[in-house]
Amino acid sequence: MTCLNWIAWFPFLLFDTDWMGKEVYGGKTGEGTTAAEKKAYDMGVHAGALGLMINSVVLGVVSLGIERLARAVGGVKRLWGIVNLILAVCLAMTVLVTKSAEHHRAAAHLAGATLSSPPAGVKSGALAIFGVLGIPLAVINSFHTTYISLVIYCMLCFVVNINCFVFGWIFFSSINLLPIFSDHNFIFYNFSNLRGVE
Numbered sequence: 001m002t003c004l005n006w007i008a009w010f011p012f013l014l015f016d017t018d019w020m021g022k023e024v025y026g027g028k029t030g031e032g033t034t035a036a037e038k039k040a041y042d043m044g045v046h047a048g049a050l051g052l053m054i055n056s057v058v059l060g061v062v063s064l065g066i067e068r069l070a071r072a073v074g075g076v077k078r079l080w081g082i083v084n085l086i087l088a089v090c091l092a093m094t095v096l097v098t099k100s101a102e103h104h105r106a107a108a109h110l111a112g113a114t115l116s117s118p119p120a121g122v123k124s125g126a127l128a129i130f131g132v133l134g135i136p137l138a139v140i141n142s143f144h145t146t147y148i149s150l151v152i153y154c155m156l157c158f159v160v161n162i163n164c165f166v167f168g169w170i171f172f173s174s175i176n177l178l179p180i181f182s183d184h185n186f187i188f189y190n191f192s193n194l195r196g197v198e
Contacts, residue, residue, distance in 0.1 A: 017048030051130030058134025
């Protein structure tokens with residue numbers, strides 16, 4: 001499930017500003033593009049950067065209250081399912097925002113207008129997607145951090161226990177007190193007696 005989750009996240013995280021520049025604002029880059037298309041792309045990338053900032057602010061605020069949020073929805077598993085549902089809905093909404101922006105550009109082209117920025121509803125919809133996606137990103141990042149810290153804690157406990165055993169063995173060896181099994185009784189035997197010391 002986590003693998004599929006990150007497969008869903010990475011295209012958005014890598015291409016979100018490009019999506020804003022090309023699909024939402026209708027800009028283009030590369031050779032053969034006009035100044036208006038480059039300007040529209042730059043405006044879209046700037047709007048995408050604003051969306052990422054909104055995403056980070058929401059992520060930070062939500063990450064402070066994840067424990068309460070998990071209790072409120074009835075547990076960690078339910079919260080995990082809810083945020084995956086939010087992720088799926090938000091990623092599906094990118095298609096709706098893209099189609100709305102394309103429809104606006106087509107209507108403006110038919111009216112003879114030049115390339116313009118999308119209407120406020122399309123912009124706010126795109127920025128709302130960025131903001132809402134901060135919620136599942138906060139939960140997913142917190143769960144992975146918690147899991148990794150738990151694994152590290154277990155590994156450290158194991159290492160500490162091994163070290164206690166090894167150092168304990170060295171300590172008892174250095175004072176010549178080693179446990180010896182004799183007639184199924186666990187006794188301590190002073191090895192100095194074997195050397196003839198009385």
